[in-house]
Amino acid sequence: MLKFANAKINIGLHIRKKRPDGYHDLETIFYPVKIYDVVEILPYSKLELHIWNSDLPADTDNLCLKAFRLLEKDFDINPVKIHLLKNIPIGAGLGGGSSDASSTLELLNDYFELKIEKDRLKKYAAQLGADCPFFIDNKAMYAEGIGTELSEINLDLSAYKIVVVKPDIHISTAEAYSNVSPMIPEVDLRKAIELPIQEWKFHIKNDFEISLFEKYPLIGDIKAKLYEYGAIYASMSGSGSSVFGIFNDLEGLEELNKYGKVYFPAEL
Structure with a gap:
């Protein structure tokens, strides 16, 4: 089984x-x-x-x-x-x-x-x-x-394409939490997720990015590249080090392989 x-x-x-x-x-x-x-x-x-x-x-x-x-x-x-x-x-x-x-x-x-x-x-x-x-x-x-x-929560991304890039960087959960600064969020995620996806990048953040992008600049570079290649929204996932981008289509993404292993998962 x-x-x-x-x-x-x-x-x-x-x-x-x-x-x-x-x-x-x-x-x-x-x-x-x-x-x-x-x-x-x-x-x-x-x-x-x-x-x-x-x-x-x-x-x-x-x-x-x-x-x-x-x-x-x-x-x-x-x-x-x-x-x-x-x-x-x-x-x-x-x-x-x-x-x-x-x-x-x-x-x-x-x-x-x-x-x-x-x-x-x-x-x-x-x-x-x-x-x-x-x-x-x-x-x-x-x-x-x-x-x-x-x-x-009512969230359906089936109309979009999700791309995940995993650089050759391993981040343990303990390492990620050791440098994070807890804070009360300014945005309610449940409300922010209801905004048009094009607006997510202005409101929806991952708090781990602040310290981890400083320590591992490549992760921040991958996020920037995903936007450069046309992502509607991009973010590090969890405590890293993978970064995902949400796209309308998957054309012109071949060069992402320079930054790490690339996955093209669909939604479930």
């Missing part, structure tokens, strides 16, 4: 304040895109994880293994072998690890016929990572808190 685990982009990201528990309250809009990892589970005599197309260690910190152990505490499930084919880049702000974890939860739920309802599955996902519950719903969502408080 296998599942295609898709990526996400963030449209706007405001870091509102640091919490007593060390995390940050934020607000953002998650939007799913068609860049896929593949997760497969097979019956096996012991729990094993094999990762393909990546040098990620298949150790106990992997979220797919954590997803299995989380359900194993509450359900009588047998060991499985997990195959993980990576395609979503790591350290890119695209949520690949979170998507893999949520897909593993869904696969285990279906394979063992656990009949876990979606709301409960999202509670399990929240124990694995802040982005994980989003991938259970897997549709445009406004997120608050640490990213686990989700509400539906």
